[in-house]
Amino acid sequence: MSDPIVPVLDHLASRQAQIESWLKTFLRIPSVSADPAYAGSMDEARRLLCERLRAGGLDHVQLLDGGGEPAVYGEWTGAPGRPTLLIYGHYDVQPADPVELWRTPPFEPTLVGDRLYARGASDVKGSTTVALEVVFAFLAVLRSCPVNIKVFIEGEEETGSPTLRPLIQRHRQLLAADAVLSADGGRASAVTPTINTGARGHAALEIRLRTAAKDLHSGRYGGGVRNALHEMAALLASLHRRDGSVAVQGFDAGARPPTPRQRQDTAAFPYDEAAFFSDVAGASHGEPGYSPRERITLRPALDVNGMWGGYTGAGAKTIIPSLASAKLTARVVEGQDPAQVIQSVLTHLEAACPPGCELDVVALNPGSPAATLPPAHPLVTAAEAVLQTPGGARPVHVRLGASVPITSLFKETLGIDTLMFGFNLPDEDVHAPNEFFRLSSISQGLQAWTRLLDELGRYQPSAFHGN
């Protein structure tokens, strides 16, 4: 067998203990970005990463500053003519609170069977380590990589990446690439291989309704004037039909109807509907003609996230409120312009607003569109080739209902698509006590990333653009 990746895989297999050991070192650093008390640990995590990137054979290892926590950068660009992949991960972790609920110390990695317990193990130091070790293995064994690599590990993911946009914009030249491989964003199932081919976009609106110059005494005016809460309730109630579908004209304008393949993949997705809804003690409810899973991934949605007005303290207060407020967000799908979608909501509300009431827009966020990878995108076909099971079942394409900020951000700032290729699993208690990562995911991940880089090396750089 002359496949050049075999020695790389052998090398990785032989290094599994060292990789685990280095990951434990990484996990012992409490790099909590949300708490300034851990600033020293954030520094320490960056130093450890820089040292490992240099030792692994990357060039131009440096910190990139965007005004907040710096990102760690390193590159290997020895494959001219081949695609350049930006490998994304993050070195910061969630706070460990509530610490008393941890069965083992959160920053003392503890192996129990196949599970390595530690804060950040699953999210996302484990998968980040996997991606990096594969690059190092190619360079160690073959002195080259099938693709050009730019490693980009940020330190603000758990605080919402507040300075990531300016950081990327400031370093656009350095970060230029053909696509992103994200170590964040994990597998949906340990059994059924899945490829994430998209996420919904979003847009937001906050409105305020005024019916009078001030709150009025309900004894003096009750029955004779408009009440801002009655009017707001009627406005918000008009947004949906009783079956849960959105009643706003134009709300689903442009929404690409799910393809037969998407519907087939959604049905094939290992998703236990009863468990999903019982988990939150909420009942399935939504647009007729779509399965629950389709509603939350392939169809646009409109939610009132907050609503308030009048007296909300203890006891009763006999006022007729003059002001009512509401916050709304839309989730949009492939083919939709989020700005137009949120405008359709506003237009609906304005048309429904009765005479004598004043509707103000407090905030309007035109948001970002859905991120999608078409089935023929090289990131998808390469991942399919890698994840295909020996029996030949093709991986299921899945979509996220939520927006993935970094995916949108890379598309907007660098114009490139992202493949999420993390190896964490849904049950690993991320953001909760007793977070863990599976050792078996490390070996599976090392093999998959090795094959993925090899596969991606077969494409022309131009194949990643214009999809």
Place this chain on the structure above:
Amino acid sequence: MSDPIVPVLDHLASRQAQIESWLKTFLRIPSVSADPAYAGSMDEARRLLCERLRAGGLDHVQLLDGGGEPAVYGEWTGAPGRPTLLIYGHYDVQPADPVELWRTPPFEPTLVGDRLYARGASDVKGSTTVALEVVFAFLAVLRSCPVNIKVFIEGEEETGSPTLRPLIQRHRQLLAADAVLSADGGRASAVTPTINTGARGHAALEIRLRTAAKDLHSGRYGGGVRNALHEMAALLASLHRRDGSVAVQGFDAGARPPTPRQRQDTAAFPYDEAAFFSDVAGASHGEPGYSPRERITLRPALDVNGMWGGYTGAGAKTIIPSLASAKLTARVVEGQDPAQVIQSVLTHLEAACPPGCELDVVALNPGSPAATLPPAHPLVTAAEAVLQTPGGARPVHVRLGASVPITSLFKETLGIDTLMFGFNLPDEDVHAPNEFFRLSSISQGLQAWTRLLDELGRYQPSAFHGN
């Protein structure tokens, strides 16, 4: 002319300067019940009143304790077989804040033309003084009064009379009377004489709606589950029709339809609709078939006083709220049982609550019924005789849209009706800077109260009961 009240009126006319002078002394005492810093002044006001009641010829002058600010009591019961009238007033006043907006010191009574400026002048030391001086005048001139008198001046009106109910219950025997004459509750117009013949009752309800065990991520669940705010908006919107009328079955059950006389009086009431609504920059809106004034006094009304749920802070938060809350109050009219009315609202909400949603009653206050004086009630006919203008136009009967707590309280605790016979006017800035009372209202009030006691003396005590 042998009318025995002529010398009483003459005596009062001759004492006008002394009465004004005593009122100023009363007004100089900052008897602010809301602020413990004024506890000494509250004592001082009580001492001044007790001293004046004794000097005026009342017996058994004493403080009545209900656990809070004591009330001042005195009586004259020298007319056996004649009705006993409880004269109600209050010696406490609103805080003077914002003091910087007063053009004259709030506790230094200042006369400008016909207007006597001071905190408490209109609400309600002026009218209280008028009522007391009339009793003193009868006793001074005739050594007797046309009716038995029990003076009851409370000190907690401006803080919502928190201990008034136990105070009255503790002193039921002492306070037993045939009717109440209230110095509080003023005239609606200086030109058109009016008699207040009733007030709406009320009841209250607070509900909470739950759609899931916890708030959900709108990315993960948006479009696939119920949203508590959507459901609450639909529930609240279903309570009213678009024209403002209440859509709850049974909500106006029992409501006595306005009589032709009530409709005529309501139309005759000196009420400037345009000014009333422009004052609050709210538009007139409500049940078809009724004038604006009828809607707010003769018809039941339902208002949402507060509503909240989800994220109400700054910015956006992409949650699907699992909880929503609302506070509601009903105003009920003559003939209605407030407990039944509020139950009809709850029944409507429960019937409209969709499957999978949990509706909880957080609080239900069965409230108190409307207080009404029928046209033939001796308190009304006596007041009509007194207020009849020389030209012969009969006083207009008016009703309040609001509930009057003391009226309900006297009915519930002592079983007796109340006539509001204060002489303040709507423009006198009560509860606001630069409150004033009119000297002309003092002389008008002294004459009217003199005639009223004389008129009431012509009725049998039993005439005041069972109306």
